[in-house]
Amino acid sequence: MNTKERVKTFLQENLVLMTIVILVVATALIEPKFLTVANLGNLMNQFGPLSFVALGMTITIIGGYIDLSVAGIVSLSAVFTISMVDVLGQTGALLAGLAAGALMGLLNALVVVSCGALTQAKALFMTYALSAVYSAAALLYTDGATQHMSHLTSPTTLFKGIGSGKAGFIPVSFLLFFVIMFVLHLFLTRTQTGREVQLTGANITATDMVGVPVKKRVALVYVLSGVLSAFGAIVLFSRITTASPLLGANYETNAILAVVVGGTSLAGGRGSVIRTMLGVMLVTLLSNCLNLLGISTYIQSVCKGIILIIAIWIDRRRTK
Amino acid sequence: MTSKSSSDLILSMKHINKAFPGVKALDDVSLEVRRGVVHGIVGENGAGKSTLMKILSGVYTKDSGTIEFDGQTVEATSPMESLRMGLSIIYQEFSLVNSMTVGENIFLGRFREAGGMKGTHQKAKALLDKIGSSIPTHRLVSELSTSEKQMVEIAKALSFQSKLIIMDEPSSSLTEEELAGLGVIINQLREQGISTIYISHKLDEIFEYCDYVTVMRDGHVIDTRPVAELNRKDMVGMMVGRTIENEYPERPHCVGTPLMQVKNLNTRKLHDISFTLNRGEILGLVGLVGAGRTEIVRAIYGADKVKQKEIRIDGKDVKIVSPQDGKKCGMAFVPEDRKQQGLVLPFSVESNISMASLSNLKNGVFLSKGKERKMAENKISELLIKTSSPQTAVVGLSGGNQQKCILGRWLETGPKILILDEPTRGIDVGAKYEIYLLMKKTVEAGSSIILISSELPEVLNMSNRVLTVADGRITGEFDPEKTSAQEIMNRAIG
Numbered sequence: 001m002n003t004k005e006r007v008k009t010f011l012q013e014n015l016v017l018m019t020i021v022i023l024v025v026a027t028a029l030i031e032p033k034f035l036t037v038a039n040l041g042n043l044m045n046q047f048g049p050l051s052f053v054a055l056g057m058t059i060t061i062i063g064g065y066i067d068l069s070v071a072g073i074v075s076l077s078a079v080f081t082i083s084m085v086d087v088l089g090q091t092g093a094l095l096a097g098l099a100a101g102a103l104m105g106l107l108n109a110l111v112v113v114s115c116g117a118l119t120q121a122k123a124l125f126m127t128y129a130l131s132a133v134y135s136a137a138a139l140l141y142t143d144g145a146t147q148h149m150s151h152l153t154s155p156t157t158l159f160k161g162i163g164s165g166k167a168g169f170i171p172v173s174f175l176l177f178f179v180i181m182f183v184l185h186l187f188l189t190r191t192q193t194g195r196e197v198q199l200t201g202a203n204i205t206a207t208d209m210v211g212v213p214v215k216k217r218v219a220l221v222y223v224l225s226g227v228l229s230a231f232g233a234i235v236l237f238s239r240i241t242t243a244s245p246l247l248g249a250n251y252e253t254n255a256i257l258a259v260v261v262g263g264t265s266l267a268g269g270r271g272s273v274i275r276t277m278l279g280v281m282l283v284t285l286l287s288n289c290l291n292l293l294g295i296s297t298y299i300q301s302v303c304k305g306i307i308l309i310i311a312i313w314i315d316r317r318r319t320k
Numbered sequence: 321m322t323s324k325s326s327s328d329l330i331l332s333m334k335h336i337n338k339a340f341p342g343v344k345a346l347d348d349v350s351l352e353v354r355r356g357v358v359h360g361i362v363g364e365n366g367a368g369k370s371t372l373m374k375i376l377s378g379v380y381t382k383d384s385g386t387i388e389f390d391g392q393t394v395e396a397t398s399p400m401e402s403l404r405m406g407l408s409i410i411y412q413e414f415s416l417v418n419s420m421t422v423g424e425n426i427f428l429g430r431f432r433e434a435g436g437m438k439g440t441h442q443k444a445k446a447l448l449d450k451i452g453s454s455i456p457t458h459r460l461v462s463e464l465s466t467s468e469k470q471m472v473e474i475a476k477a478l479s480f481q482s483k484l485i486i487m488d489e490p491s492s493s494l495t496e497e498e499l500a501g502l503g504v505i506i507n508q509l510r511e512q513g514i515s516t517i518y519i520s521h522k523l524d525e526i527f528e529y530c531d532y533v534t535v536m537r538d539g540h541v542i543d544t545r546p547v548a549e550l551n552r553k554d555m556v557g558m559m560v561g562r563t564i565e566n567e568y569p570e571r572p573h574c575v576g577t578p579l580m581q582v583k584n585l586n587t588r589k590l591h592d593i594s595f596t597l598n599r600g601e602i603l604g605l606v607g608l609v610g611a612g613r614t615e616i617v618r619a620i621y622g623a624d625k626v627k628q629k630e631i632r633i634d635g636k637d638v639k640i641v642s643p644q645d646g647k648k649c650g651m652a653f654v655p656e657d658r659k660q661q662g663l664v665l666p667f668s669v670e671s672n673i674s675m676a677s678l679s680n681l682k683n684g685v686f687l688s689k690g691k692e693r694k695m696a697e698n699k700i701s702e703l704l705i706k707t708s709s710p711q712t713a714v715v716g717l718s719g720g721n722q723q724k725c726i727l728g729r730w731l732e733t734g735p736k737i738l739i740l741d742e743p744t745r746g747i748d749v750g751a752k753y754e755i756y757l758l759m760k761k762t763v764e765a766g767s768s769i770i771l772i773s774s775e776l777p778e779v780l781n782m783s784n785r786v787l788t789v790a791d792g793r794i795t796g797e798f799d800p801e802k803t804s805a806q807e808i809m810n811r812a813i814g
Binding site for chain 1: 623642643644646647648653655660661662663664665666667671675676678679681682685686687729
């Protein structure tokens with residue numbers, strides 16, 4: 001490999017990291033407030049709910065599928081968890097919420113597998129339909145009313161800790177994210193099951209033929225996605241102390257944005273949760289920078305869309 | 321070759337070089353093709369045939385060298401430009417749109433120049449008539465047989481006024497009868513003054529159809545000669561760089577006691593399949609494409625749903641409903657479609673080899689990278705897999721080496737029953753011989769093999785026993801050492 005090719009490969013592999021560095025330097029030059037401890041804590045805080053949903057999405061996409069139902073899962077598990085606090089106590093409610101997420105993930109997997117959806121495109125439509133079901137269930141469950149943590153009689157200290165607690169200047173939610181990401185990274189890269197998930201994502205037929213239980217692996221990725229989405233929902237409502245039955249709207253788009261921008265291939269089999277962390281970082285940094293620079297949210301949405309398109313374009317070039 | 325005036329030549333490629341990271345794919349390659357001849361190119365996989373053709377058609381760019389086509393120097397080109405110049409390539413995997421009609425496919429993207437839909441179908445019919453085909457132009461491509469699709473590809477090539485048509489392994493999915501049809505078409509092209517480059521592993525076809533042949537090996541052109549001057553042994557010798565006395569090793573003779581009994585296997589396509597496989601035996605399944613050979617082994621392995629089946633291995637009834645069960649019973653399956661069902665193409669040689677034995681690589685809960693590397697390196701040296709490193713993506717390997725990766729993957733599991741479905745399809749003579757030797761070694765170590773192959777000589781020379789399959793039934797059982805090929809084929813036709 002000559003120097004030119006090496007530089008090209010390095011740039012391709014580390015494009016996100018470079019962009020992040022450029023963004024940080026540029027914003028710090030223009031806006032000195034950016035590099036203060038307060039803003040750094042604020043940045044890590046913004047990692048919050050999306051980062052968990054994006055982790056689940058990463059694993060689903062590496063497994064060769066996609067999960068558009070995360071929006072519905074976030075909404076339903078949020079309102080469900082709040083409603084359970086006075087019934088089961090806060091720890092019980094937390095576990096029940098996560099279990100609900102897992103159950104919805106399992107349902108996703110059952111539908112996808114039993115319909116014989118071997119492609120991402122088919123799974124895309126099915127999970128989109130299921131998202132509508134979960135969202136409607138959230139509306140039915142609450143009669144359309146927003147749930148308030150302040151209306152609860154039981155203590156909610158656990159949720160407050162998860163949502164806005166801090167260890168020093170580092171938010172608890174960020175620490176939790178970091179630990180979960182690390183565990184998932186080990187799972188994907190170092191365990192047999194993790195390897196099998198990757199193989200399934202790259203070629204489900206060939207992986208099936210060597211005797212890997214591919215259906216179980218597909219179920220696993222959807223359950224993980226469900227649990228992580230539910231956890232994201234818990235972080236979210238704990239922070240804003242209310243949960244509307246439409247809480248999760250647009251989470252699927254932002255999660256896919258973070259995953260793809262991070263460089264996990266939509267083709268399946270290739271990617272990592274660490275890349276997704278960089279993706280989430282880029283997305284949050286960008287909106288943080290744009291906010292500091294006083295740019296309107298409408299323009300910010302346009303930017304996000306453009307970035308997603310560029311990221312998919314780069315992904316296509318890479319897989320070719 | 322003797323020098324001749326350039327107007328005799330349709331194509332002249334000189335001193336072509338092409339390197340990929342780590343590999344010199346073409347090293348100072350020169351090729352001249354005369355007008356109106358059929359020019360064969362043979363060589364083992366990885367010899368550089370495909371790379372050369374891809375440079376010609378504009379898929380790859382050359383590092384250096386000159387190309388002259390029809391008297392004009394060709395610089396950087398694209399696949400569409402080369403079509404317009406009069407150079408078409410028909411790949412092994414066809415480029416037709418299944419959901420469109422024959423006529424539409426022939427003039428795809430050029431309906432206006434063809435004079436609308438009416439003109440398209442009229443002109444398409446004229447082209448098909450020219451090559452003696454009577455496929456209705458309004459039929460959907462998805463309804464066509466492989467050979468009919470090939471006809472459509474050829475008609476499409478002619479529609480561009482092609483002066484040179486390159487056929488890459490055209491016969492790999494044709495039946496004997498369809499192959500004869502292809503021969504007629506090639507002769508017609510020759511009569512019309514159109515040159516053909518015919519790439520094939522099958523030497524019989526080279527001798528039958530080609531006027532000249534160029535032998536390539538390891539990115540070099542070894543020689544270009546009129547076919548009439550060569551015999552089979554010379555050609556094989558040039559291809560592999562050594563003389564191969566025999567195409568097949570001596571048949572192994574180590575058949576033992578019964579190992580597996582299959583009884584009353586019934587599916588929608590198969591009827592009352594019952595047979596026994598013995599220890600140390602190579603059992604060949606012979607039949608036409610679509611007769612049900614692949615379905616039989618897939619059903620046994622648990623890859624397909626069945627209505628009824630009874631399988632006994634080592635005298636014990638076993639229940640096999642998924643490939644997982646099949647593997648647990650000591651089976652290994654090398655599928656017919658290497659790229660779709662066998663390999664995980666973007667992954668490394670290493671992980672393709674290890675994927676059936678991941679549970680042996682554990683160090684506590686984690687996979688040991690060291691053990692995995694060692695497993696891969698052992699298999700690479702044992703099976704002589706040519707790869708620059710265990711980390712190389714398997715997609716970049718030649719067909720023979722890819723197949724060896726799949727074999728290595730399964731041999732690592734120590735299978736009792738090795739199922740080989742078309743194990744040598746699209747593989748060159750040298751690699752084939754190595755695979756035959758591996759089969760021999762496997763049965764001599766006590767395992768059994770079920771062999772499916774469309775190449776009759778292969779089954780007849782390697783098997784201890786042959787079952788003929790026709791229309792989803794087993795129609796006969798033969799000892800290939802005592803029965804003639806003719807007799808077996810007659811029974812296979814049903």
